[in-house]
Amino acid sequence: IARLARLRDFLWCSDISPFNIAFSYCFSVLTDTCSVPVSEIITVEETEIDEKHYHSGKWQKMAKPYAFTVYYVKRARRHRWRCSHVTFWCTEEGLCNQWIQTLKELLEKLTCRPKHLLVYINPFGGKRQGKRIYEQKVVPLFNLASITADVIVTEHANHAKDSLFEINIEKYDGVVCVGGDGMFSEVLHGLIGRTQRDCGVDQNNPKASLVQCNLRIGIIPAGSTDCVCYATVGVNDPVTSALHIIIGDSLAMDVSSVHHNNTFLKYSVSLLGYGFYGDILRDSEKKRWMGLIRYDLSGFKTFLSHHCYEGTVAFLPAQHTVGSPRDKKSSFHGAECRQKKRLGSEEVEEWKVIQGKFLAINAANMSCACPRSPKGLSPAAHLADGSSDLILVRKCSRLNFLRYLIRHTNQDDQFDFAFVEVYRVRKFQFTSKHVDDEDGDLKDLGKKRFGQICSDHPACCCSLPNSTWNCDGEILNNSAIEVRVHCQLLQLFARGIEETPTQEALS
Numbered sequence: 001i002a003r004l005a006r007l008r009d010f011l012w013c014s015d016i017s018p019f020n021i022a023f024s025y026c027f028s029v030l031t032d033t034c035s036v037p038v039s040e041i042i043t044v045e046e047t048e049i050d051e052k053h054y055h056s057g058k059w060q061k062m063a064k065p066y067a068f069t070v071y072y073v074k075r076a077r078r079h080r081w082r083c084s085h086v087t088f089w090c091t092e093e094g095l096c097n098q099w100i101q102t103l104k105e106l107l108e109k110l111t112c113r114p115k116h117l118l119v120y121i122n123p124f125g126g127k128r129q130g131k132r133i134y135e136q137k138v139v140p141l142f143n144l145a146s147i148t149a150d151v152i153v154t155e156h157a158n159h160a161k162d163s164l165f166e167i168n169i170e171k172y173d174g175v176v177c178v179g180g181d182g183m184f185s186e187v188l189h190g191l192i193g194r195t196q197r198d199c200g201v202d203q204n205n206p207k208a209s210l211v212q213c214n215l216r217i218g219i220i221p222a223g224s225t226d227c228v229c230y231a232t233v234g235v236n237d238p239v240t241s242a243l244h245i246i247i248g249d250s251l252a253m254d255v256s257s258v259h260h261n262n263t264f265l266k267y268s269v270s271l272l273g274y275g276f277y278g279d280i281l282r283d284s285e286k287k288r289w290m291g292l293i294r295y296d297l298s299g300f301k302t303f304l305s306h307h308c309y310e311g312t313v314a315f316l317p318a319q320h321t322v323g324s325p326r327d328k329k330s331s332f333h334g335a336e337c338r339q340k341k342r343l344g345s346e347e348v349e350e351w352k353v354i355q356g357k358f359l360a361i362n363a364a365n366m367s368c369a370c371p372r373s374p375k376g377l378s379p380a381a382h383l384a385d386g387s388s389d390l391i392l393v394r395k396c397s398r399l400n401f402l403r404y405l406i407r408h409t410n411q412d413d414q415f416d417f418a419f420v421e422v423y424r425v426r427k428f429q430f431t432s433k434h435v436d437d438e439d440g441d442l443k444d445l446g447k448k449r450f451g452q453i454c455s456d457h458p459a460c461c462c463s464l465p466n467s468t469w470n471c472d473g474e475i476l477n478n479s480a481i482e483v484r485v486h487c488q489l490l491q492l493f494a495r496g497i498e499e500t501p502t503q504e505a506l507s
């Protein structure tokens with residue numbers, strides 16, 4: 001407060017012309033500790049001075065003062081952003097208006113900021129607070145920033161996805177989803193699908209080059225896990241996400257397409273997991289009524305059952321990327337990823353093939369950091385370099401697998417085990433030793449061949465025929481899949497995880 005007051009007094013006393021700042025795009029360097037880039041100003045407004053204020057304190061000796069208020073992004077703890085404001089006073093009406101005018105002109109030049117948005121709210125996501133979160137936390141900020149929105153409260157699953165194929169999206173500057181990862185996935189599928197349809201690209205063709213989406217997606221977290229939001233903003237906080245949308249941040253993201261037998265199945269932006277993570281999801285879906293605790297129970301049960309799966313992984317290493325999955329530095333920050341070069345078509349395709357028994361096969365397009373695993377499944381995974389980190393966990397003892405899992409929660413290298421391999425890849429394919437039957441009805445096949453043994457001995461480490469793929473939290477029914485990473489197919493209203501500001505900067 002003292003620092004802001006100093007800044008305010010300085011500004012009031014000095015004859016700094018608004019034009020001095022016009023070129024610098026920096027609101028203030030008046031003190032060495034308080035500086036707000038224009039890009040982080042939310043809005044500027046003329047301030048009505050009430051009588052009480054006017055006649056109190058040091059202003060009472062002045063002729064009628066004039067004032068304007070600047071609303072700006074203030075960084076709080078743990079990557080949270082808040083809307084803060086400071087009011088500047090002066091005795092000259094003309095000078096005050098000049099400041100307001102100049103700041104407004106600077107803000108007008110920021111063309112990356114959205115003006116009109118399409119918003120989907122899932123009223124049933126997470127703790128069913130989506131509508132309340134949007135109305136109480138987001139609408140006031142959008143109003144302040146003069147952003148208008150058409151709001152659709154979804155009435156059923158796939159409502160948002162289907163509507164994106166019908167709606168006139170040309171008139172919007174972005175699409176916002178209020179919900180969890182499932183809701184984001186719906187909007188993503190709608191937007192990518194619509195873009196491909198409009199451009200005449202067949203999504204069922206695994207070799208087709210997909211067309212990038214023009215509209216950015218904003219995520220207002222209101223789900224159970226909010227993994228994508230956490231990994232791209234650093235926190236799942238609705239106000240922080242709304243502020244990233246308002247100032248028009250952009251973060252490019254890779255998207256993987258998943259096909260089975262030349263049929264498009266799904267897109268994935270975070271985790272594709274077979275074996276351990278597929279089994280957890282399959283089991284937890286049966287326990288939805290339990291709420292979030294189902295993930296812990298299914299995780300524990302899946303760990304005890306210790307199933308491994310036999311199959312062949314073929315992959316195309318990503319030679320174009322800088323760095324490796326075992327880099328020490330986390331590299332999922334947006335700025336760095338955005339610089340990455342797109343693929344050169346002259347690259348020679350040299351596939352590698354690995355056969356074996358696996359406890360888990362994971363492909364991470366991003367770190368997959370979450371509150372429980374702050375560094376994530378693959379700490380150095382890049383968000384937008386056209387590659388995915390393919391992690392193969394081979395059959396090992398339960399104790400070793402536990403050691404591997406524990407390393408996700410501490411600073412030790414989780415890839416430093418003889419039974420763990422990690423590759424940065426552009427494409428990969430998986431074929432189970434037990435090929436999917438014609439109808440994809442794996443359950444029956446599994447029951448016929450192995451069900452008896454495994455249900456009788458749930459703690460054994462036998463090879464079940466097939467697991468399922470966990471595709472960003474949704475089950476895929478085919479085990480044989482073909483995956484291709486599409487570089488920077490999507491843009492989010494986010495900027496990646498910023499370095500934590502110092503304590504001093506926060507105070």
Ligand SMILES: Nc1ncnc2c1ncn2[C@@H]1O[C@H](COP(=O)(O)OP(=O)(O)OP(=O)(O)O)[C@@H](O)[C@H]1O
Pocket residue numbers: 121122123124125126127153154155156157158159178179180181182183184186222223224225226227473
């Ligand atoms: N009105 C609705 N009724 C029922 N289901 C809906 C509705 N709107 C959306 N859905 C579906 O609900 C699913 C889950 O929603 P969402 O992701 O928002 O919450 P969540 O599952 O609690 O959070 P998370 O995905 O982060 O764990 C989505 O896959 C979406 O398709």
